[in-house]
Every structure is written in structure tokens, then in C-alpha cells.
Amino acid sequence: MASLPGKVVVITGSTSGIGLGMAETFAREGAQLVINGFGNDQEIAGMTRHLQGLSNREVLYHRADMSKPNEIESLIQEAESKLGAVDVLINNAGIQHVAPVDEFPADRWDSVIAINLSACFHTIRHALPGMRKRGWGRIINIASVHGLVASPNKSAYVAAKHGVIGLTKTVALETAQTAITCNAICPGWVLTPLVQQQVDARAAQHQLTETAARQQLLLEKQPSGEFVSPEQLGALALFLCSPAGEQIRGAAWNVDGGWLAQ
Ligand code: NAD
Numbered sequence: 001m002a003s004l005p006g007k008v009v010v011i012t013g014s015t016s017g018i019g020l021g022m023a024e025t026f027a028r029e030g031a032q033l034v035i036n037g038f039g040n041d042q043e044i045a046g047m048t049r050h051l052q053g054l055s056n057r058e059v060l061y062h063r064a065d066m067s068k069p070n071e072i073e074s075l076i077q078e079a080e081s082k083l084g085a086v087d088v089l090i091n092n093a094g095i096q097h098v099a100p101v102d103e104f105p106a107d108r109w110d111s112v113i114a115i116n117l118s119a120c121f122h123t124i125r126h127a128l129p130g131m132r133k134r135g136w137g138r139i140i141n142i143a144s145v146h147g148l149v150a151s152p153n154k155s156a157y158v159a160a161k162h163g164v165i166g167l168t169k170t171v172a173l174e175t176a177q178t179a180i181t182c183n184a185i186c187p188g189w190v191l192t193p194l195v196q197q198q199v200d201a202r203a204a205q206h207q208l209t210e211t212a213a214r215q216q217l218l219l220e221k222q223p224s225g226e227f228v229s230p231e232q233l234g235a236l237a238l239f240l241c242s243p244a245g246e247q248i249r250g251a252a253w254n255v256d257g258g259w260l261a262q
Contacts, residue, residue: 002030004241006057008085010075012066012123013093015039015047017192018142021230022090022237023047027054029238034060034079034086037093066093066119067111076126085134086127088241091120091164092142096194098201101155112156117163124171128180137180138241141168142233145188145256151221161186165252172250181249183240188256189218191227224257 009026013019015037023035033051044061051059062078064071079086094116097108120141131137146154147161164184171182189195191214203213218225233255239245254260 002028003238004088005030006032007087007241008032008034008079008083009088009090010034010079010086010123010127011036011090011092012064012075012119013037014090015044017194018187018190018230018233019090019092020047022092022234023051024054025231025234025238026088027051027057027059030055030057031088032057032059032083034062034075034083036062036064036066036075038063067114069118069122072119072122073126076123080130086130087134087136088138088140089123089127090140090142090237091123093119094142094194096154096157096198098153098198100153104155109156113160113163116157116160117167120164120167124167124182128171128175131180132178135179137175137178138245139168139171139180139182140237140240141165141182141184143168143184143186143252145186145221145254145259147184147186147252148254148260168252169250176249179246181240181245183245183248183250184252185233185236185240186252186254186256186260187228187233188222188254188259189227190230190233192230218257222257222259223262226257228255228257 009031011019011022014023014035048059048061062075064075097112141164143164144161146158147165150158168182168184199213203210
């Protein structure tokens with residue numbers, strides 16, 4: 001039986017990877033989805049149809065660029081005005097740039113911070129008043145193990161993801177005596193286009209096959225030697241939305257094949 005019939009679920013960056021996996025998970029639970037992210041019209045139309053087929057409900061697509069505060073405001077406003085609520089907010093849009101800090105392009109730093117961190121602030125500040133009015137809400141921020149530990153050459157990403165966990169804790173405290181919760185999910189390696197770029201760069205740099213580059217990337221950090229899947233992350237997000245998740249507040253929950261146990 002669907003566990004979230006008609007709940008309005010906004011997922012940023014849901015045209016690919018983890019966000020798309022989350023959208024499929026929530027669609028199967030009968031949620032009313034608002035998806036967002038880049039892609040051409042044909043791809044977006046195909047995804048929308050696919051998700052509508054899973055949820056049996058209309059799916060709204062909003063093309064807000066998550067680096068632009070006014071477009072983020074329009075995303076939340078449109079969900080509220082067309083669907084009447086934002087019940088679950090999943091902040092997932094994210095980008096990566098890999099370079100040593102003293103060679104890190106300042107404009108890339110600004111983009112990583114804007115999309116991975118500031119966008120979460122903007123969606124939350126616009127969605128929270130409606131959640132308070134209706135007396136229920138779930139805010140789930142897709143951070144990363146890099147919100148809890150660092151790796152070299154990812155200064156902007158690590159700073160942004162640590163920031164997301166700080167924001168998560170603060171929002172959890174500000175909503176502690178309500179039925180609104182705010183938590184972060186911290187994945188290890190998930191094989192999405194964002195990580196495939198890093199696999200390709202490694203294969204080219206060390207003259208490895210793609211399979212060898214994937215294995216090397218995994219085994220450096222993730223003891224299981226296996227990727228985390230978007231479906232596993234979707235299942236955890238769903239759990240956080242269930243009654244069992246009511247007292248989970250301000251958590252930074254790693255799903256990382258043992259990365260942080262080392
Ligand atoms: P992905 O590249 O597959 O998907 C990113 C999504 O964000 C896409 O839909 C893209 O269109 C969207 N996006 C990017 N910039 C945007 C912008 N300016 N405005 C609107 N949408 C934008 O990446 P992914 O691996 O699925 O990553 C999703 C989230 O998970 C990110 O926050 C990432 O940091 C986090 N994460 C990923 C991994 C991993 O191993 N893949 C691990 C930990 C955390």
C-alpha cells in the first residue's frame with residue numbers, strides 16, 4: 001500500500017542520479033512529485049511520463065537553476081500554488097569540482113557553494129512557513145560523507161557539505177517541538193554521472209580501464225568495494241518520512257559501505 005498518498009514531495013536535482021532514484025521511490029509511494037534539474041525537453045518529458053506511470057499522479061517539473069535565489073523561490077511558490085503544499089523537501093541538487101585549493105577557480109568555488117549549500121538555505125526558508133502552518137513536514141538534505149570528513153582537492157565540496165550538516169542541525173533545533181524534522185543523508189560513492197566524471201578522469205590520468213578505475217576509486221575509501229545505490233538512499237529517505245522517523249532530528253546519517261568506520 002502506498003505510504004505517502006498525495007503528499008507533495010519536492011526534490012531538487014532530480015533529473016539524474018540520486019535525485020531521480022529518490023523520485024522513483026517516492027512516486028511508487030503515491031507521492032505528488034515536483035521534480036527539478038537540467039535536461040532537454042524530450043528527456044524531461046520522458047522522465048515525467050515515467051514518474052507519472054509509477055505514482056498515478058500528475059508530476060510537476062520546474063526548471064529552477066539552484067544557483068539563483070529568485071528561481072528557487074519560484075520553485076517553492078509554484079509547488080504551493082499549484083499543488084497546495086510542500087510536505088517533503090529533499091535538497092539534492094549538487095555539483096563537484098576537483099582541484100587543489102591554490103588552483104581552485106574562484107567562480108567554481110562560488111557555484112559549488114551556491115548549488116550545494118546556499119540553495120538548501122533558500123528552499124528551506126521558503127518551504128518552512130507552509131510546513132509550520134500545516135503542522136507537518138520532512139526536510140532531507142543530501143549531504144555526503146564529505147560533510148563529515150575531507151578528501152584532498154575537494155575544498156569547495158567539503159566546505160559546502162560540512163555547511164549542509166550545520167544547517168541541518170540548526171533547522172532541526174528550530175523545529176524540535178513541531179512535527180517537522182530535518183535530517184541529512186551522507187552517501188559514500190554512488191555510481192552517478194557526477195562520480196562517472198571522476199572515474200573517467202582517473203582512467204585517463206592513470207591509463208586504466210574503466211572497470212579498474214572504478215575499483216580503484218572504490219577501494220581507496222569504501223571498504224565494501226561496492227557502490228551505494230540510489231534505491232538504498234530512497235528507502236532511507238522514505239523511512240525518515242515514516243512515523244518511525246519522528247524523533248530522528250538533526251542526524252547526519254551515513255550510508256557509505258564503511259567509509260566512516262575507518
Ligand atoms: P548527478 O550529477 O547525477 O545529478 C545532479 C542533479 O542536480 C541533476 O539532476 C542536475 O541536473 C542537477 N543540478 C546540477 N546543477 C543544478 C542547478 N544549478 N540547478 C538545478 N539542478 C542542478 O549527481 P548525483 O551523484 O546524483 O548527486 C546528487 C547529490 O548527491 C549531490 O548533492 C551530491 O553532492 C550528493 N552525493 C553524491 C554522491 C555520489 O557518489 N554520487 C555521494 C555523496 C553525495
